[in-house]
Amino acid sequence: AQKVTQAQTEISVVEKEDVTLDCVYETRDTTYYLFWYKQPPSGELVFLIRRNSFDEQNEISGRYSWNFQKSTSSFNFTITASQVVDSAVYFCALNVDQKLVFGQGTRLTINP
């Protein structure tokens, strides 16, 4: 099966805390891509990152960082020094042929 599991349904932290969102995937492909999208309360899907299976280097973009571990089929997302504006639903996704397969999403609430 090709699927994405985001076991954390909801996470709530206080502003300035670090928070990690977990993503575990299953795929039969040897080459694949993983994505993270943010869905703020307004509803649109905002692209955050695309990572291919050949590149296991961690990526950092400002307060955001991603940890890709092929050995454990995980692609976790960490927000450092969280802010209220980070409150959103975050989706991890896997490309399968021509489509994206999404996880169930993690609702992140950052409290002031």
Next chain:
Amino acid sequence: EPEVTQTPSHQVTQMGQEVILRCVPISNHLYFYWYRQILGQKVEFLVSFYNNEISEKSEIFDDQFSVERPDGSNFTLKIRSTKLEDSAMYFCASSEEAGGWGFSYEQYFGPGTRLTVT
């Protein structure tokens, strides 16, 4: 920065009515997609479209659904006879290429159309 646009932002319709959701993909993109998100649930693939034909469709995309590229800019999703369970947010997306063979292009999503069937 180019973006995918969708109209209307919210559509309310009665059960059994036909609806057409419209999308304008990014102009140099060749592949187009529709996804659906039932409230509080994950985003699900409906259909992909290239060169004026469907490339792939999901089990959700039954005979009630159809897609069309009526001109050089619009991409539409038609639901022939809406059901209550069609109520959802519908996202259009586009990409430069489709990917496949282990490669993937980023899909750019529109803001979505919220469809409410009463």
